[in-house]
Amino acid sequence: MKLLPTKLLFFLFFVSTISAQNLYESGYFIDNNNNRKECLIKRVPWKNNPTEFEWKRTISSNSKTENIENIKEFGVGQDYIFKRYIMEFDLRGDDVANSTKSENPRLRIRKVFLRVILQSEASLFLYSENGVNRFFYTARNVAYPELLVYKTYYVPDLKKKVGKKVIPKSNTQFKEQLQQHINCGNQDVEDVTHTIRDLKKYFIDYNHCKGAKIKYTVKKKINQTKIGLIGSLDFVSFSHPSEFNVSQTILYDDVMAPKFGFYLETFIPFYKVDLSFFLESTYRSFSTTQSNAFGPTEPAKIDFKSINVALAPRFHIYLSSNFEVFFEGGLSIDNDLGTKSVFNDNIEKVTVDYFYGGGFGVGRFKLGYRIYTDKNIAKSDKLSVTLSNSELTTSSLYLSVNLSKHNRK
Incomplete structure (x- = not known):
């Protein structure tokens, strides 16, 4: 499973490069x-x-x-x-x-x-x-x-x-x-x-x-740096093994969580395909409650808050002067901002996962979809078998708008 993000990214970039050749x-x-x-x-x-x-x-x-x-x-x-x-x-x-x-x-x-x-x-x-x-x-x-x-x-x-x-x-x-x-x-x-x-x-x-x-x-293609705003809707699911019975899994309600922030994107133009690298910083939070409570115990709850930083390359293929499709994949880092849960002392301050996705752009706007790899957000010295195996799964639908002058040349 650890090799999956790398394989997917290589496949994604290979497909986009082959597509560009035609x-x-x-x-x-x-x-x-x-x-x-x-x-x-x-x-x-x-x-x-x-x-x-x-x-x-x-x-x-x-x-x-x-x-x-x-x-x-x-x-x-x-x-x-x-x-x-x-x-x-x-x-x-x-x-x-x-x-x-x-x-x-x-x-x-x-x-x-x-x-x-x-x-x-x-x-x-x-x-x-x-x-x-x-x-x-x-x-x-x-x-x-x-x-x-x-x-x-x-x-x-x-x-x-x-x-x-x-x-x-x-x-x-x-x-x-x-x-x-x-x-x-x-x-x-x-x-x-x-x-x-x-x-x-x-x-x-x-x-x-x-x-x-x-x-x-004829305009010479030059490096450009753009700044813009991004908003997304994250589709989140969370689970971890039970503290009292490792054979049982604590499931939480799936939630849709808003995320918003800004990005910087630097373009390195090539023939046929423009390559860019973007740095994205967003705030995200969500709250969800255990959906499969066992017995009379009170359902577990988690209030998640973080600053997410994404860093990745993005391939742009222009089908016209104003319309593009793009592919992207890279690194996502969550910096905890005081997440509250039944295992407060066991939240990782920094967690890392990978993502891949794509979408299309029209003018200043881009609409994209990302799939993130599962990640563990909790650590535990005493309960290493249980809480250290938590699983946060995320996918995201996002809309971004470029605030700089729209010019791909």
Whole structure:
């Protein structure tokens, strides 16, 4: 039985991880006839720009595949928007080992899905393949995306023996393009590097300067810490062996006990699944009376009071930008606040058990259910055979509300 919590937690996390590998997220696509279809799209780690994608009508329907020949645009959740274009660009590597002596790119025409990095009056696009990034832009006078020219090349080091040493160089024509077409308020282009971070910031500054609304931008996932309130209804049962006859079990009435408090939750985002760790502190109390009194003796009674602290990881799987399912499991610690019972002197000051569960969240709210492992809350030197075998069993239905700004990115 002692191994049960660990086995259950490993199983829970294994199931959630496997589920995440086949995660379909809310999305859409637009076909060649400009028909837009809302659907669920399989989210995969697109390190290279895709040429096809899998989608479903509903979570239970069969998957289908669409490709770049039939689709003009598609989007997945809040993280990906791809648009189809026929572009001309060079994919020579951005390191010296894969470069050439030519300063000019060797352009090649390709039909590709460009990823939208920022959409506004001036928009930024990205194409990635095998670690090589190429950026494109549109502006007020540039309706179709144009390549922001960048190329790594090399020249021989004449100070060394021929063929033994080269000097890396970069064609940074993209800075001239920015200066000419995407510049507001004398923006400085000299320090802009050919990276998504610098170019996105530059385009954001430009659009803000122009007073243009930013319709969409890729947001970097960052660690977040949230604070919130939690209230729950605990379903509690309690029993222990009889002090006078160890073969008899003293049973108490099952009770429903309110519990309330606050929590802190820190997010560590990953691809597909967000992982968080939460610390929860709640006050709980309940009172229950023996239900199977033997003979004329007065029924036993217990008034339980404690501060409960829970610490656990939680896996979040987002089915849309505003809806999630989650799985959790961890450690629960009760700190006694003066529980009264027939064995007052034998109450453990600190007791530990484990829990596992899950639920779903909508916006700021989460509704979840937990099952706790049985635990002994009493100790006894004189009656070690009886009261030390008490058994407190709990399950819990809870509702929590996030008081921080609701933003999972």
